Amino acid sequence: MSELKNDRYLRALLRQPVDKTPVWMMRQAGRYLPEYRATRAEAGDFMSLCRNAELACEVTLQPLRRYPLDAAILFSDILTVPDAMGLGLYFEQGEGPRFETLCDSKAVIENLPIPDPEGELQYVMNAVRTIRRELKGEVPLIGFSGSPWTLATYMVEGGSSKDFAKIKKMAFAEPQTLHLLLDKLAESVILYLNAQIKAGAQAVQIFDTWGGALSGPAYREFSLQYMHKIVDGLIREYDGRKVPVVLFTKGGGQWLEQIADTGCDAVGCDWTVDMKAARERVGDRVALQGNMDPSWLYAPADKIRGEVSRILAEFGHGNGHVFNLGHGIHQHVDPENAGAFINAVHELSEQYHK
Numbered sequence: 001m002s003e004l005k006n007d008r009y010l011r012a013l014l015r016q017p018v019d020k021t022p023v024w025m026m027r028q029a030g031r032y033l034p035e036y037r038a039t040r041a042e043a044g045d046f047m048s049l050c051r052n053a054e055l056a057c058e059v060t061l062q063p064l065r066r067y068p069l070d071a072a073i074l075f076s077d078i079l080t081v082p083d084a085m086g087l088g089l090y091f092e093q094g095e096g097p098r099f100e101t102l103c104d105s106k107a108v109i110e111n112l113p114i115p116d117p118e119g120e121l122q123y124v125m126n127a128v129r130t131i132r133r134e135l136k137g138e139v140p141l142i143g144f145s146g147s148p149w150t151l152a153t154y155m156v157e158g159g160s161s162k163d164f165a166k167i168k169k170m171a172f173a174e175p176q177t178l179h180l181l182l183d184k185l186a187e188s189v190i191l192y193l194n195a196q197i198k199a200g201a202q203a204v205q206i207f208d209t210w211g212g213a214l215s216g217p218a219y220r221e222f223s224l225q226y227m228h229k230i231v232d233g234l235i236r237e238y239d240g241r242k243v244p245v246v247l248f249t250k251g252g253g254q255w256l257e258q259i260a261d262t263g264c265d266a267v268g269c270d271w272t273v274d275m276k277a278a279r280e281r282v283g284d285r286v287a288l289q290g291n292m293d294p295s296w297l298y299a300p301a302d303k304i305r306g307e308v309s310r311i312l313a314e315f316g317h318g319n320g321h322v323f324n325l326g327h328g329i330h331q332h333v334d335p336e337n338a339g340a341f342i343n344a345v346h347e348l349s350e351q352y353h354k
């Protein structure tokens with residue numbers, strides 16, 4: 001087993017005792033940091049940054065040089081998987097991700113390949129290996145993937161969407177076609193995450209950013225079922241250590257019990273979730289991660305501290321809390337405020353672990 005100097009994050013995910021509540025931020029490497037913007041300019045475009053292991057490692061480590069974070073997250077994107085299926089991912093200036101080929105018919109979906117993680121996606125595994133080497137055991141490295149449903153929204157819609165009109169039409173008019181796509185994605189994600197674990201990821205998180213756009217029954221049928229399948233297919237112990245799995249469904253607060261029932265180790269909560277009630281609902285089945293509204297980072301430091309204090313008290317004493325934002329950090333946040341947030345979590349949480 002490789003040595004780890006700070007294992008608070010892994011311990012909290014497994015509901016083991018810690019001295020302070022561990023904290024990291026979704027999208028902690030990103031545009032709010034001037035050093036990120038400089039490295040991205042050096043790389044050219046976003047995908048070139050992802051494909052360059054040294055530069056992807058550099059931006060992964062940038063937030064860790066500024067703040068005493070308890071985990072690093074691989075710098076990559078969830079859309080690497082559909083890109084590796086041959087769909088041609090590109091980024092339109094100011095308009096987010098786009099695909100050259102739309103997955104809007106059975107014929108296209110039937111022909112989609114399952115990407116080889118050490119083939120088309122080897123650049124991601126190279127980034128994982130490089131980051132693990134450069135972290136030198138300081139903190140654990142998080143690997144990640146999108147959920148099949150969330151990936152499918154981008155593939156069927158051809159990019160970001162507000163109403164998910166095309167994929168919902170497919171879900172209700174032609175469900176077998178969507179299930180075929182979701183099955184292929186679940187299989188691809190299992191291979192992809194297991195390869196990240198073998199390359200050095202010490203925990204994995206599945207981002208189901210758009211699960212909350214569905215009704216309860218549709219969520220179970222089109223999203224949760226496939227995340228459950230992934231949880232069942234993942235390597236859960238590697239290099240002598242448990243590899244925790246975190247499921248995050250944005251807007252999934254109503255379904256925490258069902259998410260916990262997949263057998264994952266932790267459930268990510270957005271800011272609409274009451275952490276005290278959430279804890280009572282999931283019992284000792286899983287740890288919880290979350291859940292400050294990222295917009296609080298626009299407030300002055302004392303207000304941020306107040307909100308951190310409120311959330312810590314809401315979760316209360318005991319094990320099984322990883323502090324995080326309820327979604328990704330916004331690009332216009334002042335990096336000083338992110339620092340105030342992280343320090344507040346460490347300083348104010350000690351009393352809950354005595």
Ligand code: 1CP
Pocket residue numbers: 025026027028029030031040046073074075076077078079096097144159160161207209328
């Ligand atoms: O211009 C730029 O520099 C690109 C902005 C950017 C960044 C910094 C994109 C494009 N992706 C990323 C990195 C990224 N994406 C990480 C890095 C690790 C970290 O520091 O956290 C992670 C974990 C993601 C995951 C991701 N990509 C998600 C799930 C998490 C979430 O925020 O909900 C989603 C939905 C995406 C799609 C995506 N990629 C990029 C953008 C702008 C988007 C969102 C588009 C949309 O809103 O639909």
